[in-house]
Amino acid sequence: MRKEKGTLFILVLVLELAVHSESRVVKVPDGPLVRIEGQSVSIRCNVSDYQGPRDQDFEWSLVMGDAEDIGLISTFDPMYSHASVVDRVKSGDISVKKLGEASVELTIKKVRASDSATYRCSTPSTDSTVSGNYNADVELRVIGDTLKVIPVIPQPAVSEGGSVQLQCNASRAYSAHTVLSVTWSFRKGTSSLEEILTFGPDEGVRVGPAFSQRYDDGGLLLDLRGGGFYGVQLKGVKALDQGAYVCTAREWTRQPGGGKGWQKILERSEDMGNVTVTPTARSLTVTAQKNVTLSVEDTLNLTCLVTAEGLLSLGLEVTWLFRPAGAPDSLRELLRVARDGQILTGSELVGSRRTGPGTFGLFLPKAQRSDSGLYSCQVKAWLPQGSGNWYQAAEKTSDPVQVLVTRLEPKLKVNLTAPESPKFTDDPTELLCLVTDLQNLQDGRLSINWTYAKTGPGDTPLSSDSIATLDERGVLVPGDAYRQRLERGDITVVTSDPHSFRLRLLHTRDQDMGFYSCSVAAWTRNPQGGWEKAREVQSSPVTVQWTAKTPVLSVVAHRVREAATGGSTFEMSCLVTSQNLQNPGYSVLILFEDKQGASPHKVVSLSADSVLQLEEGMAASRTDSVALEKTGQQEFRFRLYGAQVSDRGFYYCDVSAWTRDHSHDWNKAVSAQSNKIEIAFADAGPVFNVSIRSVKNGVSPGDTAQMECIMTILGAPPNTGDVAYDVRWFHRPLLVENGQDVPLISVDRWGVVRRTGGSENAECSLERTDTHKFVLSVHHAQDQHMGGYYCTARLWYISASGLWNEGRDHTSTSISLAVKFPFWESVQIPVLCGLGAALAACLLSVVVGLVTAHCCLSRNPMHAPRNKLIDLEMD
Structure with a gap:
């Protein structure tokens, strides 16, 4: 039984495989099919593995998605066409043709943009069972003719051996499912076009037979820059390359059926122009x-x-x-x-x-x-x-x-000019000797001799002296009278090029005025290899002359700020005027005389380069007490800060005018001194100020508070030991109404400390930390120490006679001291006292109430009730 069931299962399985192996298959080309508007398109459809009669019928329709398909044409039903396409079918624009028993071809002669759709090929069923597919779809895309070709030849005329650029810009609006190819062709005269090179459609390169060797040798290069640019470069052009060039662009799409081949759908050619080759x-x-x-x-x-x-x-x-x-x-x-x-x-x-x-x-x-x-x-x-x-x-x-x-004598001309002439004494002078129209010198050489002649009567030159000679070997030979100036570099002889010579006097003197000339000689080789003078030409003289003027300098001092007392600031201005100086610079020296006619002392100086220097006449400790600055083109300001008795006297300016030479070094031209300005003030002793400072404005109870009393000296004597102070500290209590200031502690100029208050003041101490600073310390600060604190100081100083003099008292400003108590400690005693008092009052009221109730409101059992009216009256 089991064996029969197994045999039956295998038979059913074989029958099913046989049925599936003969399932109907309808095929159309792989899409999409791309065509240009106005072109024709043919779409094949075939069926295979079908049952029934060998001759099959076909139906073509447009797939409309969710809507009902539109029938185009049928091979067996003449009424199959939809009303929207009946006219096109009748006119033959849309037709169908049987290619065989199981094959058919749909043809549209001129496609329209509206024909872009999906086309379905269907076959009615003739099979005994429904199996396989009975229709197949293919997409048709109709695009516009947007292919553009713009050819350019940047250089239509080229010389033999040069290069020609053949540029072709090809583009179209739609690039999906289509590719381009570009072909460059050449026509000579009336002959047919000859292909040079084709690029595409599959990015391959095809070279024409006549240009293949040239392409292999690198004489034909393809230039693809992208963006629709296609170019070809012809290198090493010859006369046979002269002619007309054409650029052809083609648009391709894949062949139907999914093959690797390409189908051309559009082609456009443009003449690029003629190329002329100049032999x-x-x-x-x-x-x-x-x-x-x-x-x-x-x-x-x-x-x-x-x-x-x-x-x-x-x-x-x-x-x-x-x-x-x-x-x-x-x-x-x-x-x-x-x-x-x-x-x-x-x-x-x-x-x-x-x-x-x-x-x-x-x-x-x-x-x-x-x-x-x-x-x-x-x-x-x-x-x-x-x-x-x-x-x-x-x-x-x-x-x-x-x-x-032949043998020719050298010829030349000599011209002497003065590019730079002096206007003042010590100005530079430059003379240029230029050789022109030089002929027949060849490899010969030139030498030059510079001469000077004084001016004689009637502006005529007297006998001349040689300044320097630059011989044919380039050796400088100085004249006897100018040897030292040439060796020092005051006079230079320069050859800027073989035909120009320069003489420069860096500092022209008055005795240098006169006539200058140059003599140029041409030297040639003799047969023995030496040099011989062939020709010599002297220039016309050039006059160097100016009107000598003596430089004049004057200085006037003005008092800007008066030093009326010791410690004040003295300021003086020096105004400089000059004549007959060219671009001068000024150096200023401040001099001091303690009395008229005494030997002056140098205080401070300012160089011509504005470098400030403290001179030996000013003590090093007073470095910051003097200043000298340039406040204008010809004005200088001197300041003396904190004037002292030793500073009294006469001050004035010593000014020197400087001019620069050719090497930019300063040379002194003239000097002058100003009038004297006197500092004279009465000696009232040193001037000082008293200030106070607290290390901490607030301290906690039991801490130490410190305050500093600081003296500032204005115009103090040079030695620190020449001053001393009496210092006293005062306290202005905060918790005492209308209280007077309480003296705390004091120290005299000998350093003896005295406490001047009550027993509370034993908690204060006074310490001198340096010459001008006294520190008050309040130990174990409490609330009674709060309030204001200030100090008074009396200055003692040694006068010029060597005796101690007493100055005036100065009082500082007041500063406040606050003792910061914690909040709970400040309120806990009042709070506890208040709570205790409230509790005692409460207990007392309860006791009084109980006693009263017990004594006054209780009833005696022996007492007889009385008449209510009598009781009321008694009450």
């Missing part, structure tokens, strides 16, 4: 410079100038040709230089150099008469081509230049 042979020019006449033993220098379009890309081979004078049929090669600069042929006596692009020089040292003749320059232009090869593009020879070698 090197047409633009190449060769010129030799120039007709030369030179002396024997001079160096012959000739220049060959080469110009051409795209000169930097050319390889130039230069050959110098020579035809001797008197031999017109004899032409020989002097020198040949390869394009890499290597000398191929030539003599060791002939040299060549390349001084720039297209500039080649020929030099022949020690030219002789036999070197006279015609010289020409022959140039071959080479251009690179693929694989590192070169080809000759052009060849040209210059017109010959005439060279005549």
